[in-house]
Amino acid sequence: xxxxxxxxxxxxxxxxxxVAVDDVTLRVEPGDFFGFLGPNGAGKTTTINAVVSLVKKxxxxxxxxxxxxxHDWRAARALVGLAPQEYNFDRxxxxxxxxxYQAGYFGLPPKAVxxxxxxxxxxxxxxxxxxxxxxxxxxxxxRRLTLARALIHEPKLLILDEPTAGVDVELRLELWDFVRELxxxxxxxxxxxxxxxxxxxxxxxxxxIREGKIVASAPTKSLLNHEAEAxxxxxxxxxxxxxxxxxxxxxxxxxxxxxxxxxxxxxxSQITSVLGALDGAGLRVSELEFKRSSLQDVxxxxxxx
Amino acid sequence: MIAxxxxxxxxxxxxxxxxxSLKVINQVIWPPIITTVLYVVVIGFxxxxxxxxxxxxxxxxxxxxxxxxxxxxxxxxxxxxxxxxQGRFLNAIQxxxxxxxxxxxxxxxxxxxxxVRAFLIAVLxxxxxxxxxxxxxxxxLLAIFTIFxxxxxxxxxxxxxxxxxxxxxxxxxxxxxxxxxxxFVGGVFTPATLLPVPLRTLELFNPMFYTIDAFRxxxxxxxxxxxxxxxxxxxxxxxxxxxxAWRMVAIGYKLRT
Numbered sequence: 055x056x057x058x059x060x061x062x063x064x065x066x067x068x069x070x071x072x073v074a075v076d077d078v079t080l081r082v083e084p085g086d087f088f089g090f091l092g093p094n095g096a097g098k099t100t101t102i103n104a105v106v107s108l109v110k111k112x113x114x115x116x117x118x119x120x121x122x123x124x125h126d127w128r129a130a131r132a133l134v135g136l137a138p139q140e141y142n143f144d145r146x147x148x149x150x151x152x153x154x155y156q157a158g159y160f161g162l163p164p165k166a167v168x169x170x171x172x173x174x175x176x177x178x179x180x181x182x183x184x185x186x187x188x189x190x191x192x193x194x195x196x197r198r199l200t201l202a203r204a205l206i207h208e209p210k211l212l213i214l215d216e217p218t219a220g221v222d223v224e225l226r227l228e229l230w231d232f233v234r235e236l237x238x239x240x241x242x243x244x245x246x247x248x249x250x251x252x253x254x255x256x257x258x259x260x261x262x263i264r265e266g267k268i269v270a271s272a273p274t275k276s277l278l279n280h281e282a283e284a285x286x287x288x289x290x291x292x293x294x295x296x297x298x299x300x301x302x303x304x305x306x307x308x309x310x311x312x313x314x315x316x317x318x319x320x321x322x323s324q325i326t327s328v329l330g331a332l333d334g335a336g337l338r339v340s341e342l343e344f345k346r347s348s349l350q351d352v353x354x355x356x357x358x359x
Numbered sequence: 360m361i362a363x364x365x366x367x368x369x370x371x372x373x374x375x376x377x378x379x380s381l382k383v384i385n386q387v388i389w390p391p392i393i394t395t396v397l398y399v400v401v402i403g404f405x406x407x408x409x410x411x412x413x414x415x416x417x418x419x420x421x422x423x424x425x426x427x428x429x430x431x432x433x434x435x436x437x438x439x440x441x442x443x444x445q446g447r448f449l450n451a452i453q454x455x456x457x458x459x460x461x462x463x464x465x466x467x468x469x470x471x472x473x474x475v476r477a478f479l480i481a482v483l484x485x486x487x488x489x490x491x492x493x494x495x496x497x498x499x500l501l502a503i504f505t506i507f508x509x510x511x512x513x514x515x516x517x518x519x520x521x522x523x524x525x526x527x528x529x530x531x532x533x534x535x536x537x538x539x540x541x542x543f544v545g546g547v548f549t550p551a552t553l554l555p556v557p558l559r560t561l562e563l564f565n566p567m568f569y570t571i572d573a574f575r576x577x578x579x580x581x582x583x584x585x586x587x588x589x590x591x592x593x594x595x596x597x598x599x600x601x602x603x604a605w606r607m608v609a610i611g612y613k614l615r616t
Contacts, residue, residue, distance in 0.1 A: 103616075109616050
């Protein structure tokens with residue numbers, strides 16, 4: 055098995071009697087765009103903070119590209135960039151210095167990163183504020199700066215904790231494009247977000263955490279196809295007194311005298327047999343709508359169980 | 360071990376502390392200078408004219424080393440305690456905590472930043488001393504070493520209290536109830552020889568007395584305590600403070616949850 059970008063094994067974090075993270079095991083492959091989802095207080099940020107050592111593990115192990123975060127912590131930390139949800143910039147530094155000093159903490163001298171800092175600031179449209187302190191920035195600008203700072207030391211693993219929280223649609227799409235580019239260039243990305251369409255649009259693999267436990271971990275497509283199936287709505291060309299007696303239509307919802315038939319919880323492979331059953335009963339289909347589950351449906355189903 | 364050190368990270372932390380001091384120069388650099396000038400003018404010149412020579416120098420000249428120590432102690436404690444607490448309070452310290460910086464580098468970064476501030480203040484007050492009463496250290500090596508040692512002690516105390524504090528007010532507890540009173544009775548304004556015998560004995564339990572006594576010797580060439588005792592005591596306390604600060608950072612005390 056190749057070395058994982060992130061390997062979390064039986065991670066437990068307790069705060070007194072509260073078990074914030076309960077035996078979490080995860081593997082993120084190099085180059086992945088990995089969504090880490092869960093309701094508020096589920097343990098997402100605690101898990102992420104354990105990866106970057108802001109949280110002390112109760113038990114379990116974490117390694118980044120094969121480097122254990124406890125025993126080989128310098129190498130592990132050097133490979134991770136964190137864009138936290140809460141702004142935590144140094145209020146005494148200008149935007150440019152925030153990036154240069156952050157790189158310095160990672161062992162990169164100013165000369166080596168000055169050009170990269172300026173390029174990132176330009177890439178995120180912050181050049182006009184380059185010598186200002188962060189408090190003079192708007193909310194959207196602060197979000198961009200968070201991402202720029204996380205990238206200054208060119209991490210191989212980028213962790214984005216709610217990167218688009220509170221930003222407008224335009225900036226959200228701009229950030230989506232940027233992180234897609236980064237991922238395409240080889241950076242492994244872990245994303246936590248409350249915007250499920252964001253995870254659906256960006257992530258190749260998703261894990262869902264609920265009350266500190268992983269309740270699902272799978273490729274996004276398979277999670278959508280299997281965890282919550284689709285709804286098929288069919289309108290036939292004349293009202294029906296009763297549904298035809300056919301196994302494919304078992305469980306279908308229909309109001310006598312209505313032309314609409316609704317089948318919940320079916321998958322695409324069942325559509326042919328449903329249509330065949332209607333055709334066999336001499337009914338003609340005038341409208342058909344196949345509503346696939348969204349990640350939101352899957353999320354709600356898994357987190358409300 | 361040294362080969363593994365993140366020297367760039369360490370120097371970045373020191374630079375960051377210096378930048379912070381310069382950004383709030385009106386709060387941290389000028390006040391001790393202005394206060395010292397006022398002490399020299401109001402107390403040293405006006406009252407000092409009526410006092411005979413002490414340790415072979417005028418009263419105003421006697422004041423200068425005490426005042427330097429007073430401000431060095433206050434500055435180093437303030438630098439580390441407020442910077443660490445503010446970093447925790449605003450979470451900006453996480454920038455450092457997620458980086459490949461060891462607990463030793465973390466402590467060293469804050470402390471050397473604080474030492475730089477201490478020397479800057481000492482030099483500026485020293486210039487005030489030269490310009491006003493022509494006070495110049497007779498033993499530069501002793502002066503520099505004492506400032507360095509005292510800075511280590513009070514910087515490490517600053518880190519310890521910056522980590523323990525739950526609000527800004529907690530930082531002031533040590534300053535208000537311990538550092539300031541002990542410094543004032545520790546010989547800034549009066550030589551120990553003028554104190555009644557019982558108080559003179561009590562001074563032996565006052566660490567500020569050791570710092571001021573050792574530093575004043577670099578100016579006057581005379582001290583109440585033997586030099587090995589005062590420097591040894593300060594050095595011991597500094598090492599103890601550094602060890603505690605390092606341990607607190609190493610276990611992530613109030614830094615990592």
